[in-house]
Amino acid sequence: MKKLTIFLWAALAAGNVSAQTLIQAYKNRADLVSQTSITSNLQEFSNLGIKTTGSLNNANTLAWIKNKYTSYGYSASQIVEDPFTFGSTSSKNLVITKTGTLYPDKYVIICGHYDTVTGPGTNDNGSGTSVILEVAKILKDVPTEYSIKFIHFSGEEQGLYGSSHYANNIAYQNGVKKLDIKLVFNLDQVGGKLGKTNTKIVCERDTAGQSGNNAASNTVTQQLATCTTLYSPLQTSISNAYASDYIPFEQKGYVITGFYEYTRSYTEHTVNDTFTNVDPVYVFKVAKAAVGAMQHFATASSVITAVSADKEKPVKSLESVKIYPSPAKDILTVELPDPMIKDFTVEITDLQGLSVLKVANKSQMNVSRLKNGIYLCTVKTEGSSITRKIIIEK
Template sequence: MKNLLFSFSFLWLCATANSQEFIPYYAEVADQVSDANILTHLTQFENLGVKRRGTAALQNTLDWLKTKYTGYGYTASQMQEYSFTNGAYTCKNLVVTKVGTLYPNTYVILCGHYDTITGKGTNDNGSGVVTILEVARLLQSIPTEYSIKFINFSGEEDGLVGSQHFVSSVVNGTSPKMNIRLVFNIDEVGGRADMTNDTITCERDTGSPTSNNALSNTFTNELINCVQLYSPLNTYLSYAYASDYMPFEDNNEIITGFFEKNETPYRHTANDLLVNMDPEYVYNIAKAAMGAMLHFAVASTSALSSESYQNSRQVSFYPSPAKEVLHINMGTLTDTRYSFSMLDLQGKVVLTRDVENPSMIETVSLSGLSKGMYLAVLQTTTERITKKILIE
């Protein structure tokens, strides 16, 4: 949702596109974006109806989203719902977390809202929703150095209520405060059926506080380069406003975003429908977003690494080297019970723990263990995963 006209814009003359290296594997992944998925999901989103607060349609859309993420291989422990009060109603944000391999406590956030007002909102913001879904589908099996949170906000059309609640209660409510590398927001990217849609607006922070503006500009320049490297779209540089990245911006986080260049005249009306959009444009934007997220989260650059990542069920242990505690990322394991043990170099079991109904991240105390190399063993009813762990 954006209710203001651009008061100024800048044509981005990109003389630095070669400052980011083209990565063939990233292009291969971006080319796996499915135009059939985009069209199907836009149709399904539209058929869910007007997704206003307090309606069955809003809840049905949340359930639809959860079904999609589950179908892509994300587990129940990776999905969290955050409830908040929106007027006289309770609404929910859906957050899907994928843990990074090198910086598990630092997050790249890809977000957009799924609520609508007046109409079915196939453009505002079904287009953003289906783009996020397609990126999440392809990233599920690819290791990334940084953790990723895919966030579907509600309450955007009521004044960014959902994103504001997430920032205040989750980002700032985490101890220590959640460490965010970048917030990448996608809102209204459906284009117009009556126009040629070959340009995407890339949005940077130009507001207050100003301390985050320089890095926002840097990341938005990188976003522009990714669009040019991994999609056929042109880019247009403008400024961020009136969408779910703003509570993050106010919180001094680094933001960037996508918004359609040819703005629909049907926003917030009953005619915000697929027939008035350009699905091919959404497909190209999903390719651009895919390339950008691979870059921002620092994804593996080969299919071989992704295969090894999948073979270990995305389970990881961190930090490494470890000191007082060891965190276990359960990856895509769905077992409700597992055992964890640590073995020394002589093969002696020096620590054991049984866990039922594990969370996405479990923490094990290493108190009493001497410095040195150990073998960590995670055992479920069907899987045995081992990793070497150095304790300092």
């Protein structure tokens, strides 16, 4: 019963759909994780060699990650390099931003480092890097209420330099929080070791540093564990966060959680941290859990799509429909993902389910007569429907 509680809440937040519908929609996307893609990314990361912060290999790895996002369809404006320096060493973080539909200025961060020491670091942290890339690929066109930042940090191995720079100079400036961050979800060393039993993942919570964010961290970490069992075959263990890229955020009062391998590989920081020693199937399972968790944390949409009996008329998904602006004052616009869709309805209901406005085949609606507040906007076509929250504010 406790497991369903957070998803009943999430279902309401996502637009008054049933918990079963929401969970199924999230599971469908988690099932899109590709073992081939995970294995390929782990191999390519390993082949880039030792990625010491500030080295040529480190810069080449940054370019490799950047090219991945470009291939997924992220625009140049979404991909930002974040340079930093410590001592005589210079490097860059890579930050990719996906804007939320309802809370564009509140962020869920999923992050991990790409720098290594001694070996190619396929587990520490090519595994976390590969998972983040897979999450970004699958969620690229999935509407989420909260914005997502996919961040790849450098300088972690030398002392969390990249994440400290970002937390202290971008997220937090001159004693003031500049970024409204819902939570930071860190992935570090989630590759296991080939040949060992890798059936469990550690979900990390905040138990040190500032005490004011501990309770919230415990809550989201419990949610992370629930998502893991819902969307992957992995079992979970709750442990403490330490010594990775979420710590500088925790020190600024932000809420953190994370993944770390349960059965230790002990290849980190050695020449043995190679592709031949990592468990790609385990990384695949971690990615499924991460896709499910990120949908929950960022409140992804739930879409009910039917299969058309007429193969000549395939059902068009409304997954990427745009409803804007929110808040809306006078005119609300519905932008369908396929301009060829001509037969559709748009209905606005209040939170009690009472219909307050309904139109057919119109992309713009006059909402000026509606009172200020939160409403649900449902777009329906043949065989597909989607519900989003909107805000009316004058």
